Amino acid sequence: MEVKRTAKETVSAKANAKSADWLESFSKRIEVKDTDYLRAFIEANHPADIAEVLEKLDEEEAFYVFRLCDSEKQSLILVEFDEDLQADLISRLNVHEISPIVENLETDEFTNLISEISKDKAEEILNSIDREDSSQIRKQLNFREYTAGRLMTTEFASAFETDTVRKAIIKLRRIAKETDDIYLLYVTDEENHLKGFIKLKDLFLAPLNQKVGRLVQEEVFSIHYDTDQEEVAKIFRKYDLVSAAVVDDLDRIIGRITVDDILDIVQDEASEDILRMGGVSEEERLNTSIWDSIRRRLIWLVINLGNAVLAASTVSLFEETIQSFVLLAALMPIVAGMGGNAGTQAITVVVRNIATGDLSPSNWGIGFRKECIIGVINGLTIGAISGLAVYFYLGKTALALVIFFAMLANLIVAAVLGASIPMLLRVLGIDPAIASSIFVTTTTDIFGFFCFLGLATLFLGYL
């Protein structure tokens, strides 16, 4: 009795997944093969919570628990894993074990999974399952990655315009048994051309013998299969959608996208932008291996090192000036650094506005003008503060003027580059988040050193 109670308390993944002690005791249960406990754990928890726990275990341990689940639970857990763990698990299972798992997946999940594993294994799996399913997956694999065609599931509820509400409900019931998240009934003509949709709740309100065509909402949010996923996410956000139809070139419905996938995309795209702007080249999560992390960061550090050497060689042009007035060596990083800070601010705002779609090549002029005005005003302010500080604390008028003008010039350069480089990269098809900051801070470093030391050299006699 006592044991049972303890088991019940510790069986909750949600409550315990973040506790290192609990995880350790869980590992121990696996080690001693306490299958009673583990089965109770699997039974009691949501697949997302189970997945969270398994991701924190050794791969061997995770695999042991995973094998204890039935195939339905296995598929629910599998889709929650990150890509590395998914691929690893699949490689440990033989085809006869995989088939029942993947057959429970929705087509988008299945396609996603197949695209991540080795070609041979993928082929083997596709040959082992129902032929209709596999031909569907093969078709979906032909769409470009990160487009609507890859995101969609092909399970959706639809009815013809000429159907009665009664008939539509019968069609809906059939599909409702297969798939879980149905929010809309799509309405098409007899050739599957999309005509609109009906919200499920409106079906409840309608008389059973009414024609479906009369209930249709005409604002159709149909998405072409080749639309980029970022664009798809924008459409969902703008129109507050829960589900949208995907159509082929002839405007015939071939699938639908649901909002839960969009939520993940918005989160992932934001993460990607944040990491790229911070100089980390690819998604890096807590469980990314140290070697992968190092590889992803080292490349940017080496590029930055090259840029720093460029900036340093600018400084070395002015060795004589520095020699005769060594205070300049202490002040020069201030001018360079402030340009970098102001440039980073401009880039951040512009890159974010590009990502959310507020800024595009057509209205770029507005953003550019704004950044320039901000650059001039912030340049005057920061230049004045620096100049006054030099004047009052060091009592040097000429040096105060040199730092004022150098700071002003560098902050204007930072603004101009910060506003234009991200847009330029975007037009060239390069992700502005990944490369903007390198260009801008290198330039503000070099220009900052050059401008400050150059002016100082010109007015060396007065310093």
Place this chain on the structure above:
Amino acid sequence: MEVKRTAKETVSAKANAKSADWLESFSKRIEVKDTDYLRAFIEANHPADIAEVLEKLDEEEAFYVFRLCDSEKQSLILVEFDEDLQADLISRLNVHEISPIVENLETDEFTNLISEISKDKAEEILNSIDREDSSQIRKQLNFREYTAGRLMTTEFASAFETDTVRKAIIKLRRIAKETDDIYLLYVTDEENHLKGFIKLKDLFLAPLNQKVGRLVQEEVFSIHYDTDQEEVAKIFRKYDLVSAAVVDDLDRIIGRITVDDILDIVQDEASEDILRMGGVSEEERLNTSIWDSIRRRLIWLVINLGNAVLAASTVSLFEETIQSFVLLAALMPIVAGMGGNAGTQAITVVVRNIATGDLSPSNWGIGFRKECIIGVINGLTIGAISGLAVYFYLGKTALALVIFFAMLANLIVAAVLGASIPMLLRVLGIDPAIASSIFVTTTTDIFGFFCFLGLATLFLGYL
């Protein structure tokens, strides 16, 4: 005929909103009060598209078009505006014009709007509307901002466990007329304690005289009203929810949150993090006024300036060393800058992992250890590259060793601080995105200068 056709082509907001030419011609239509065209435009477009166009016009122009809409369309457009424009529009309307608009809003939208306008105006509006509505809004205003209580709408479909499916559908029909997005039927006992939910599609599958209690899905995702919106978003993402119930302290349902609000939160929180990490203190959009933008950025520039002065004063401690070996002035920014870059990488990854919930105080040790290892290895690599470059290009062995050790030490410091400061700030209740980078780059600047110039001073005889 010709005119009509042209009007039809140019009436689409979706197609034209981003074209400057079209916007200009649209302004002209407003100027000449071409109400036929403008009404056709309003009729033909989705509220979200109309809002997008209006946000790009002068406030006077936007107000003119807004007034041409009926009150239902006005409320649909109003909720799409950003907060500034909402507040501005409300201030231009008198209470009798506002009441019919706000009465169409869902409670979360209404509460949100009321919280943004002046107290007097808010009071006036609340007194002008239906007493039941206004008492609901007043109640919701008592919840903390950015919590589930503020996000929820109080319009939701629910039924008692003991109801039959038939009775539940009748209840559902009643609420379905009032609110648009219903995906679940919540099931409670007679005291409104939440027992579970039923998906709408499952209601279609159920026999009409079955008891609702038998259909209930027991995995209840109920959210306490005081839960922070970031936490709410995590729950939605993790469990792929479309709608979740909000409960009071006694676990009674008081509202529900839908996924469209969550999509906005995920996007906004990500934007906030990105901007803060880039040194912009508050949300800054394309239509933020220049003065607001300057204010938001200048504060960080001034703080950075203070830090740069601190770093500069470190350099000035070593004026004699630089004087006798001026090449150090050119090399010192490299060591300082690389520390800043490596620190920024570590911060970015750690801050993002905190934001997504992967990293928390309980498993922080894992992240810390990883960052330290990365710091050592990247420090050795970058240090070795720099040292070898100095050795081969400048032919100075001692200087090569100085830069190697200074670089290694600075990158380790960067890693230690980059991994620990965000978590420390988080534990102190400060947003790690906003302040981490200031602390870390200042320290790596100062430490980089100190370490490099200090070592150089010690070994000056050998340089």
